[in-house]
Amino acid sequence: MNSNQATVSNQATVYVVDDEIQIRNAIGSLCEETGHHVRLFASTDEFIAESLANGPSCLVLDVRFPGTSPTGLELQRKLAESGVQIPIVFISGHVDVRVSVEAMKRGAVEFLPKPFREQEILDAIRHGIERDRRRLERESAEREARQRVQTLTAREREIMLLMAQGLVAKQIAAKLGVSEVTVKVHRARMMRKLELRSPIEVVRLIDSMGLEAERFGAGHTQI
Template identity: 50%
Template sequence: MSTDRPLVIIVDDDPSMRMSIESLLRSVGHAVQSFASTQEFMQGAQLDAPGCLVLDIRLPGRSGLEFQRELASREVELPIVFITGHGDVPMSVAAMKAGAIEFLTKPFRDQDLLDAVHRGLELDSQRRSEAAMLAELSQRRETLTPREREVMALVVAGRLNKQIAAELDLSEATVKVHRAQVMRKMEAKSLPDLVRFADSLALDTTRS
């Protein structure tokens, strides 16, 4: 199994239910792995692999909601689709608030599950590509010299070369050279590109 193909993971204690969901997801071409309990899942699954989790809310031992909290505390950002035997409104609200993709009541329409899984996988891959992009950008920024970082900060703040030169006590020509270096090293094709990169990086630093 190639690592970049997203994996749908099913956790349900009822074997027939588990196999039926597995079969349904495979029939539309998903890669699927299933577990009878959350313990098995924690031992057997690759938590950082791309994918989505289909989780029964009524599990032996620990409820699906508690498990959702545990995954969040371990910073496993797998999107979760909950399925439940009894449509309990407060429970579904709690699950959705904690970031679940969908809350399906058994028996559910197959299309609803497939849509939810699809949405989950899309969200996951989007999140992953954003994370990858961010990692790339911060790597690029690492290659800048201190002076170049200073210039970049002022450029994205909208200052003209002349103003930057005055502020940093440099000649305007030197500023131009630094600025070209910044654009090249950050792989920005235009000024708006650079501003966007800087924004993403700033967002990341404020978030972490």
């Protein structure tokens, strides 16, 4: 499956992968009635060949497929290995505790045995879409944060990281070998560029950026 997102849309997309046409169409109709864009597939092979739409989405996935098409669990693993983060709602006509436990351990939203009630599948899909929407919002915020960090000078980045370690201006000045006034000037500029108001927000920013933030503080720059 192509993990490059093909289209841009704020509308949620629900992908339904099931070899039973009646179930596939029934779920698709339910989702369309609730305002979602729907894409239907008869096998995991068909889905793998598809490009995902941009925007929040959820995958409704059967567990077993005929022929050589990958199973639902195999597709779940392939998606994870490819870095494709799409919430999955599993459906299955075969009760298999081992399979359901494994699917949930790997992050599935829900595992529903067939037959299921309409409200059950709709609730599971809604939870999946909400999860994906939060992920997209978080990733967008992180991208914006990285862009703002890139505007900092080397010294401002150093001060940002030292602030995140809990150091105050006097301690930062001693560590960098500069005056406290100089630290405060750079700190004020850094906070203004990052649109932050407190040291706690600095810590949250660095946490959201993960280990990448440490690279920004590499080296010491003379003032």
